[in-house]
Amino acid sequence: MFEPKVKEFTPFLKGILFKNVIGITLCPFGIFVKDINKVSHKTINHENIHWQQQLEMLIVFFYILYFVEWVIKMCFMKDAYMNLSFEREAYNNDINFDYLATRKPYAWIKYIFH
Numbered sequence: 415m416f417e418p419k420v421k422e423f424t425p426f427l428k429g430i431l432f433k434n435v436i437g438i439t440l441c442p443f444g445i446f447v448k449d450i451n452k453v454s455h456k457t458i459n460h461e462n463i464h465w466q467q468q469l470e471m472l473i474v475f476f477y478i479l480y481f482v483e484w485v486i487k488m489c490f491m492k493d494a495y496m497n498l499s500f501e502r503e504a505y506n507n508d509i510n511f512d513y514l515a516t517r518k519p520y521a522w523i524k525y526i527f528h
């Protein structure tokens with residue numbers, strides 16, 4: 415399988431990301447983290463889940479759906495980010511380090527209304 419490389423934020427990413435962001439997955443370039451020496455296994459696992467989501471959504475559809483879902487949920491919820499299906503799947507499973515070995519494709523779908 416196509417495995418992501420873990421790298422530190424580039425100066426550009428540091429400039430555009432909110433200060434509280436500690437990691438971001440940008441398929442096909444890799445997983446980018448704020449501090450490569452301090453990043454937790456949980457964060458890497460979380461970003462690896464996003465990597466799989468992005469691959470199965472052919473990258474571009476991941477961003478379209480992520481954005482559309484965020485805009486829609488912002489109208490109805492206080493914390494739209496934590497209620498995004500991609501984030502719910504990742505946050506619900508990022509401490510399960512065997513998750514990706516057993517995950518079914520498009521597993522995020524069940525988190526859309528959940």
Ligand SMILES: [Zn+2]
Nearest residue numbers: 460464501504
């Ligand atoms: Zn996430």
